[in-house]
Amino acid sequence: MIPPTLKVNKRYIAFRIIAKQVFTEKQVLQAMRQSVLSFAGEDGYACSNFDVVYYDQENMVGVARATDSTLDTIILSLSLVDNIQGRRAGVLITGVSGTVKKAMRKLLKENIFKGDTTQ
Amino acid sequence: MKYYDILVDPKFEGVIERLGYSKLGVGIQVLDSNEIDMAYARDKLVFVKSSNSLEKNRRILKSPCDGIVDPVFPRLLALDYPAMTIAKDNDCSIILTLSNLEKYTGIQRANYLSRTRLLVKMATKKRLRVILTTGASSEFQLRTPIQLISFGKVLGMTDSQAKRAIGPAVEHIRRRVYDTANSES
Numbered sequence: 001m002i003p004p005t006l007k008v009n010k011r012y013i014a015f016r017i018i019a020k021q022v023f024t025e026k027q028v029l030q031a032m033r034q035s036v037l038s039f040a041g042e043d044g045y046a047c048s049n050f051d052v053v054y055y056d057q058e059n060m061v062g063v064a065r066a067t068d069s070t071l072d073t074i075i076l077s078l079s080l081v082d083n084i085q086g087r088r089a090g091v092l093i094t095g096v097s098g099t100v101k102k103a104m105r106k107l108l109k110e111n112i113f114k115g116d117t118t119q
Numbered sequence: 120m121k122y123y124d125i126l127v128d129p130k131f132e133g134v135i136e137r138l139g140y141s142k143l144g145v146g147i148q149v150l151d152s153n154e155i156d157m158a159y160a161r162d163k164l165v166f167v168k169s170s171n172s173l174e175k176n177r178r179i180l181k182s183p184c185d186g187i188v189d190p191v192f193p194r195l196l197a198l199d200y201p202a203m204t205i206a207k208d209n210d211c212s213i214i215l216t217l218s219n220l221e222k223y224t225g226i227q228r229a230n231y232l233s234r235t236r237l238l239v240k241m242a243t244k245k246r247l248r249v250i251l252t253t254g255a256s257s258e259f260q261l262r263t264p265i266q267l268i269s270f271g272k273v274l275g276m277t278d279s280q281a282k283r284a285i286g287p288a289v290e291h292i293r294r295r296v297y298d299t300a301n302s303e304s
Contacts, residue, residue, distance in 0.1 A: 079266040
């Protein structure tokens with residue numbers, strides 16, 4: 001049992017994957033972990049408590065978790081993801097919240113490239 | 120506060136509005152560092168890409184351009200303190216693109232980041248305008264305002280400075296084109 005003063009304050013990051021094909025949760029998690037590890041290092045990754053909490057494969061949206069003190073580093077690490085499993089992809093961060101429920105409301109499920117052949 | 124993404128491919132203008140950006144409403148002209156003697160369009164914002172020569176960059180800053188794009192390389196900071204003074208006198212902005220950071224990996228990226236942090240520090244000291252943008256040329260490089268603000272904060276800006284870099288700073292340089300258009304009419 002951790003005392004309240006030592007409790008880690010978490011932030012939930014709503015994201016969307018831009019890609020020409022569908023990726024599974026495992027593939028997305030692996031790519032994001034690799035990016036955070038290479039940008040923030042092992043110590044930075046450990047301090048951030050990074051993980052993907054929710055992922056919808058059909059719409060390719062999800063919610064990731066980080067601590068509030070390392071939030072900017074994690075957001076930039078996710079922004080630097082340029083490929084998943086060797087195929088071109090990008091990560092859009094659509095919102096940040098203190099709870100999972102509110103972060104889910106910020107998910108961008110609509111196709112922003114309407115009329116385009118990208119997605 | 121309205122946010123703008125200035126250096127993005129024109130075909131994504133409709134898409135970036137859905138990501139949270141406002142319409143810029145002004146044309147952009149991006150020149151190479153070898154083209155600074157060309158005629159500048161006065162009804163557009165003119166930006167010049169940085170070269171890796173300090174002397175050339177000083178010439179760019181003395182020319183009537185609105186900004187210099189990415190004056191940082193992994194092995195070189197292409198602007199020094201006197202060049203910042205020239206930029207301040209000529210009201211020239213410094214544009215930093217996120218797509219340039221994505222080009223590098225590993226130790227090159229670390230070097231690039233450290234030099235960019237130094238550039239931002241010097242620019243803040245000189246009260247120079249720094250503008251952040253995605254520089255997206257493909258749909259995979261599009262980013263939301265939250266990501267650009269985080270980019271600014273990782274470079275050493277405060278929260279308000281990073282928000283200003285994608286909002287009021289762009290509105291300030293856009294005003295020159297509007298004032299020119301109004302004075303001519």
